Amino acid sequence: MTGQAMSIGELARQTNSNVETIRYYERIGLLAKPARTAGNYRSYGPEHLRRLSFVRRSRDLGFSLDQVRALLDLADQRDRSCEAVDAIAKEHLAEVDSKIADLLALRRELNSMITQCGCGSVADCRIIEALSPRFSPAITEERGIR
Amino acid sequence: MTGQAMSIGELARQTNSNVETIRYYERIGLLAKPARTAGNYRSYGPEHLRRLSFVRRSRDLGFSLDQVRALLDLADQRDRSCEAVDAIAKEHLAEVDSKIADLLALRRELNSMITQCGCGSVADCRIIEALSPRFSPAITEERGIR
């Protein structure tokens, strides 16, 4: 059951993460060090499960580990205003929005490259051409500094 | 046909890259080792400029270094069919499309979290709630939150 102590493998299964990742989170101080058994195995309780699930969910939503750290801290201060939480989420949303915009612009360029490719020889390939720098002949010849 | 020789700094300026990156590309075999001056400075010609520009443009379009390497190889085989080029570009387009889809889904989730936040106390914060795991109430209650 969930109330019992768990091994790291069990915790990994429950949170859909992998064992190395959990140890990594512990090493960087994102998860508290758990108790150890007589055989030096890590022993996790429900609080660890809760915390790791929070981390996983946040990661799935694309928050960086630093943002997750901040969110975890804030989640513990139950009586504070959640403005700071809101700020982190909004910051992240802005990042996501800008990535989407970048990717859409990229997609347009890629797509136009691809649709122009008649798939003849490389010499006439519109994709290679689109990637190649276009120096005017004059410049190529005469340019150069120093 | 050879313009003037350039220093690494000059090449960096012309290609809008930075000096360390150029040395890095050389180290991993993406750019050919240039000639050296008497003082052991790297000395680049127009062909390097052309090649590095191609790399930068490809990178700007989101191709991985491995993809860039493949594109460079293909670009050199002028008489081959450009099917392979097309394949790389299409593969990349598919990656971009799937990233866009992921980010849009993410955006929806983030946005719905944020719009629900009334910015009261952390205890009532919908964002924290949305990030928190939903185990059966018994557990949450029994353990409480610190």
Add this chain to the structure above:
DNA sequence: TATGGACCCTGTAGCAACTACAGAGTCAAG
């Protein structure tokens, strides 16, 4: 009791694609 296999431990190195030094040498202007 021995043994096999699944699990766990620590520590280190690797991935992408750079970036950031440290500590040294080079070069041209004033």
Add this chain to the structure above:
DNA sequence: CTTGACTCTGTAGTTGCTACAGGGTCCATA
């Protein structure tokens, strides 16, 4: 001759893991 901008090599850091190597532990079965 000095100053300051530039360059050199080599190494280590970044993010967020993942993958060993070389051991130890646990437990069911023969």
